[in-house]
Amino acid sequence: MSVPSIKLTELTKSYGKQEAVHSINLNVNKGELFGFLGPNGAGKTTTIKMMTGLLEPTKGKVEIGGSDIWKDPINAKKMVAYVPDQPNLYPKLTGWDYLHFVASIFKLEKKEYINKAEELLDIFTLTDRADDLIESYSHGMKQKIAICGALVHNPDVLFLDEPTVGLDPKSARNLKKLLRELCDKGMTVFITTHILEIAEQLCDRIGIILDGSIIALGSMDELKKQEGSANRSLEDIFLELTGTEDQQALISEISKVEQGDFK
C-alpha cells in the first residue's frame, strides 16, 4: 500500500490544562480532497497548525508523505503549502515580488515557475495588479495572491484554512474548480471550511471535529449512511452531530420576545 500523503497518529495539543486536540488518528491519501469541519473552537486551526509544522504537538506525530514534520522538517515542509485564514504577507512587496520570493525559497529556476505563476494570476484575475504593492490589495486580493504563492511551487500537499472567505463568487468558483483539477492530477488538498455546501460538493471525504476529537469521518454517502438517511444534507448531519440543533428552541423563544408574544 502506498504511503498516505498525511498521516496523523494520536495527535494531541494542550494549551495549559485545556486539551484543544485529543489524540487524532487520520490518514489522507494522495489525490484526496479532504474537508475538515467543526464548530468554532473545535480544534481545526490547532490541528492544521500542527500538521504544517507551526505548532508543536503535545503528543503524537504528523507525517507528510512518510516524513515526520517535527523530526524531518525540511523534507516534510518541501512537500507542503499552507494558506492560513488570515495570510501574513509582506506589504512592501508587489504581487510578482512575492511569487518570485516564494519560488526562490523553494529554489526554483524562473523557467520552472514563470508560466505557472502567470496562469495563476490570470485564474484569480490579478494579472493587472501583480506589479502593485501588496499593501494596496483588498482582503480578497491578499487571499488570492497567498493562494498563488502556495501553488507556484507545485506542492504535494496543500492546506487551506477557510479558503473561500473573502473571495468574490467568480474567484471562489475558480478556486474550487482548480482544487478539483489539482487533486485529479495527484495533489492532496486539506481544507477547513464553515461553508457546508463547499464541503458537500467538493470534498472526497469529510472529517467532523468536535471538542478536539473526530466524531465523523467518510465520504458524503458514507456519512449519510452512518446517520441513517440518504436524503439528509451535510448541514443536517453536521448540526445534529455537533449539537447545534439544541439552540433552535432558544432562537424560537427569542424571536417570540422580539415579536412581543412571549408568555
Ligand SMILES: Nc1ncnc2c1ncn2[C@@H]1O[C@H](COP(=O)(O)OP(=O)(O)OP(=O)(O)O)[C@@H](O)[C@H]1O
Ligand atoms: N494560543 C492559544 N492559547 C490558548 N488556547 C487556545 C489557543 N489557540 C486556540 N486555543 C483554544 O483551543 C481551542 C481550539 O481552537 P481552534 O482555533 O483550533 O478552533 P477552530 O476549530 O479553528 O475554531 P474557529 O472555527 O473558530 O476558527 C479553543 O477552545 C481555543 O480557545
